[in-house]
Amino acid sequence: MAFTDDELVAKSVGGDAESFNQLILRWERPIYALAYRVIGREEDARDVCQETFLRAFRALPGFKGQAKFSSWLYRIALNLCRDWIRRQRRAPVMQIPEGVDPGELAAERGPVESIEELVSRRELSAVVEEAMALLPEEQRTAIILKEYHGMTFQEIADMQGCPLSTVKTRLYQGLTVLRRHLEKNGQMTPQLVKRK
Amino acid sequence: MSQTFTCGDYGALVSYLYDECEPNERRAISAHVAVCRGCAEEIASLGATRELLGAWSPPDAQLGFRVVSDPSPSNVLRPSRWWLQPMPAWAQAAAAAVIFATGVTLGALRATTGTTDAQASNPQASNVTLTAGPTAAVTPGDLSALEQRLRAEMSQMRNTNGPAPVSAGDAQVLERVRVLIQDSEQRQQRELALRTAEIVRDFDAQRQGDLTRIERAMGQMDGTTGVEVAQQRQMLNYLMRVSQRGQ
Numbered sequence: 001m002a003f004t005d006d007e008l009v010a011k012s013v014g015g016d017a018e019s020f021n022q023l024i025l026r027w028e029r030p031i032y033a034l035a036y037r038v039i040g041r042e043e044d045a046r047d048v049c050q051e052t053f054l055r056a057f058r059a060l061p062g063f064k065g066q067a068k069f070s071s072w073l074y075r076i077a078l079n080l081c082r083d084w085i086r087r088q089r090r091a092p093v094m095q096i097p098e099g100v101d102p103g104e105l106a107a108e109r110g111p112v113e114s115i116e117e118l119v120s121r122r123e124l125s126a127v128v129e130e131a132m133a134l135l136p137e138e139q140r141t142a143i144i145l146k147e148y149h150g151m152t153f154q155e156i157a158d159m160q161g162c163p164l165s166t167v168k169t170r171l172y173q174g175l176t177v178l179r180r181h182l183e184k185n186g187q188m189t190p191q192l193v194k195r196k
Numbered sequence: 197m198s199q200t201f202t203c204g205d206y207g208a209l210v211s212y213l214y215d216e217c218e219p220n221e222r223r224a225i226s227a228h229v230a231v232c233r234g235c236a237e238e239i240a241s242l243g244a245t246r247e248l249l250g251a252w253s254p255p256d257a258q259l260g261f262r263v264v265s266d267p268s269p270s271n272v273l274r275p276s277r278w279w280l281q282p283m284p285a286w287a288q289a290a291a292a293a294v295i296f297a298t299g300v301t302l303g304a305l306r307a308t309t310g311t312t313d314a315q316a317s318n319p320q321a322s323n324v325t326l327t328a329g330p331t332a333a334v335t336p337g338d339l340s341a342l343e344q345r346l347r348a349e350m351s352q353m354r355n356t357n358g359p360a361p362v363s364a365g366d367a368q369v370l371e372r373v374r375v376l377i378q379d380s381e382q383r384q385q386r387e388l389a390l391r392t393a394e395i396v397r398d399f400d401a402q403r404q405g406d407l408t409r410i411e412r413a414m415g416q417m418d419g420t421t422g423v424e425v426a427q428q429r430q431m432l433n434y435l436m437r438v439s440q441r442g443q
Binding site: 033121165 | 206207209210211214216241242244245246248249250251252253254255257259260261262263264
């Protein structure tokens with residue numbers, strides 16, 4: 001039987017560590033993905049992910065359920081990402097993507113896709129990652145929360161502590177920068193590039 | 197929400213793009229987009245950008261974090277041991293001095309032992325080592341001859357019932373080894389000279405052959421050119437004759 005987050009939280013507060021482990025299992029991938037997309041470094045994203053759950057576990061008795069458990073986790077993770085970015089302010093946020101190894105790609109993806117498609121997708125992923133690195137932190141975070149975590153404008157506004165209209169502006173400006181970068185790198189089709 | 201939409205309302209455009217607006221606002225934007233090509237293209241290109249964003253996936257990572265309610269002693273944080281803590285400067289200096297003194301003492305001891313060993317060892321050993329290098333050039337016949345000589349000397353020594361002076365025997369062996377080495381070197385030099393002469397001869401032969409071929413080719417070219425010149429002369433003479441007849 002699958003428990004809801006709230007049930008697992010309640011059991012965890014009661015001292016059941018295994019329930020918290022189920023919460024970790026449920027949320028570690030999204031939290032890791034969020035951390036990786038915000039800070040762009042695999043190892044550091046893992047550290048942020050681990051620290052997020054550690055802090056959540058310690059702060060669990062104080063969690064009163066005003067927000068969803070996932071939103072609470074996201075908030076902790078984003079705060080940790082922000083701290084990390086502050087510490088790394090002088091260093092580039094994103095690493096340069098490494099060269100594409102078709103053999104490795106084929107081995108890890110299986111024979112369903114052709115090598116060309118795999119390489120193309122990996123290249124596209126690298127271009128998107130590169131484009132995201134160009135965005136200011138607030139725009140990047142807003143787009144990540146919207147595009148990859150399906151949050152509503154209101155949830156993002158709560159998470160970022162800003163008005164709803166600011167979230168929309170950040171999304172629009174961020175998407176515009178991304179579009180420009182993708183056009184420049186030949187990832188957008190010509191008919192879509194042509195605008196007034 | 198507003199019933200109309202005007203170009204440049206990016207907030208409303210984003211709401212429409214993410215399908216997060218009221219139904220009447222959505223209807224208003226849809227109606228506008230149907231007639232405004234600029235806004236339609238803007239929405240289409242932003243939608244295409246969103247589609248491309250889906251290609252970005254984080255790398256797989258080994259996660260699997262767990263909270264352990266009863267951690268084993270190895271997982272519990274505790275003050276570090278004294279031997280894991282950094283040593284003070286005076287202790288580091290003292291340790292360095294002790295290590296240096298030990299090294300010097302060991303080095304001195306080893307040097308003394310090495311000298312004593314060398315003095316105590318059989319001097320014949322050095323001779324054997326010296327002969328190890330050139331043996332590669334000595335033929336099996338030489339070695340068997342040397343063996344026979346050595347056996348004969350040893351049997352002579354046994355027959356005399358007393359050890360022969362070591363230095364005299366060593367000198368003889370050394371002398372014979374030197375002779376063998378000299379013979380071997382002379383053979384090698386002769387062979388090298390022979391090989392060098394063969395190479396020079398082959399090179400000369402090749403050079404002569406190449407020169408002959410080049411001369412032949414040049415002669416053919418000369419001949420061809422001469423024939424062509426003669427033909428041209430004949431042609432010119434013919435033309436001259438024909439033109440004079442015409443006049």
